[in-house]
Amino acid sequence: MAGDWYLYEVFQAFLSAPAYHLLLEAFLVLWILRLILTKSYKPHKTRLGAKEKEELIAEWTPEPLVPDTPSDHYTLHPRVVDGKPGKTVTINGKKILNMGTLNFLNMIENKAMEEAAITSLKTYGVGSCGPRGFYGTVDAHLQLEDKLAKFLGVEEAVLYSFGFSTISSAIPAYAKRGDVLFVDAGVSFAIQQGIAASRSHVRYFKHNDVDDLKRLLQLQADTDSKHPKRARVIRKFVIVEGLYLNYGDICPLPELVAIKQEYCVRLFVEESLSFGVLGASGKGVTEHFGISVDEVDLICGSLENALAAIGGFCCGKSYVIDHQRLSGLGYCFSASMPPMIASAAITSLEQLENNPDIFSALVRNSRWLHEKISSIPGVEVGGDPISPVKHISLKDCGENGEQETRMLEEIVQEAENQGVALTVARYLHNEEAHPLRPSIRLAVSSSLTQPDLTLALRVISNACASVHRRDLDAVE
Structure with a gap:
């Protein structure tokens, strides 16, 4: 009885529906059936004779798999x-x-680092075989993060297993489509890759030219004043290197901090070369200029130069760093650095502090x-x-x-x-x-x-x- 009543209700609804509605539904049903039953591509069949096939084969010149390389390359x-x-x-x-x-401190020949790595190898084995969030975290990683945070005077640090992927993962973790990045024209290729991955709007300013940076920021401020609602949801970042790999010069951090405060932008500093090099104790460009690390929103660096290890790190406020543990692609999906490397980097940091x-x-x-x-x-x-x-x-x-x-x-x-x-x-x-x-x-x-x-x-x-x-x- 219930089934008959249901069919009756459906029939009554069908009779009461407007005619144009029924025609539209019928058209859509027929169109879906046509899409299902019709091939999306009908190849054009051409029958070639033996002579035509031979001519086509003779005319075809394959492109080289790689470009020609000079013999003296x-x-x-x-x-x-x-x-x-x-x-x-x-x-x-x-x-x-x-x-x-780039073995600035000759840590690659440090005996204490070698002994720490060998001891850790015997304890943990060669690798962690997993990302940090999936059984890839061992106590050596946590100890190194804590050691880095204390050394640099920040709240927290996070490790990456590859130096190149550190900044290229950190930038898209914060900057998204629609945001604006003001980037020094002399930045390294790793930063450029992070910029591309963020899909943000990029404004390059002349290398180490704070006046050109202020010009671009002022143009952005003028645009924001015309569209205040959109400006409220746009985040703006200034991205520089502490010590530029492609030039060997130092960023003008005091002027950049002043610009950051004037225009309310976030400041990212990549310190792969300046970390362990600049400053009285090797803490980087902030120590070199006597500026508090709190003035920089995010500091990224590599362990592969001054410390002679492998991997990289980001450090700053806890709420900034915690975000990377869920959004930094290099952190979430790459296997963590080998524990013996973390132990060696801890020893390398201790060597810096003691010498x-x-x-x-x-x-x-x-x-x-x-x-x-x-x-x-x-x-x-x-x-x-x-x-x-x-x-x-x-x-x-x-x-x-x-x-x-x-x-x-x-x-x-x-x-x-x-x-x-x-x-x-x-x-x-x-x-x-x-x-x-x-x-x-x-x-x-x-x-x-x-x-x-x-x-x-x-x-x-x-x-x-x-x-x-x-x-x-x-x-x-």
Whole structure:
């Protein structure tokens, strides 16, 4: 009976429905049936004869899987390193002075770090085999986070297992579509990847030019005043590096903090190079300028340079850092760093705290080498005098980037022959946001003695002079 009553009600509803409604429903039903039963693609069948097939095959030229590579390209002649790339490095069986790796404090040869890593290896094994939120957290990770937070004077720190992914995960964790990022034009490729992943609006200002940054912020403020409702939901960030990898100079943090307060923006500082380098105790660019870390909304850094470990970190206020534990893709989905690396990084931090003289030695070496290399004829040295990263370029190459790169590679090879390891700075030119001038990226270490520095200066000077003479002879 209930079934009959239900059918009766349906029939009455059908009779009372408007005619146009019934026609529309019938049309939709027929259209759905047509979509289900009709093929979405009907290939055009063409029958080719044997002669036509042979002609098509003869005309077809396959595209190369990779572009043509010149026979003298550096990737075809790799330098093979034996052992630790410490103060000295063994390249292709030859032991020479190392001025090419970012081992600023020579922690890669620290015996205490080695012992801590071996002890941890025996306790925890090689890897955690899981992300931090899924059985990948061990007490060594928590100890390192706590150690970093106390060392930098912040509320909390969070670890990433890969230095590159730290800033490229942190930026999209906070900045989303519709937000505005004001970014220094000289930032590294890792920051550029984080910017792209955020899908935010990007405004690049001239490298280390606070006036250009203020101009862009004022333009944004003028736009916001015309659309106050939309402006209330737009977040604005300023993103810089403490010590720029591509230039070797230091960001003007005091001016940036003043701009942050004036325009009410958030300030992110990437300190992969400045951490463990700048400041009386290696705490980075904030200590270098005597500015409280609370003035910076987020500090990111790498453990792979000064500390000679693996991975990276972000630090700041607890509510800022906690957000990354759910939104930082590199944190949520990457396996955590090996516990032995965390133990080694803890020991490395303790070494920094117990040996503050190491930073004054690094500054002394950097300043001396900067002054001396600047006096070499035909050479320009980029970067701050106290920066351990120097960019050496040639004065008389004009706009010919290929020629300058070739000459720099010849200088590097000549220096290697004379006993000093250098490296040409490499970039993904087709993907970089802004073009970068070819240069030799030289890295200074605190462990270099005066004879080491004198040797490096003499070799670089001789290599530059030799390549210049060779180039002039080729022109004549």
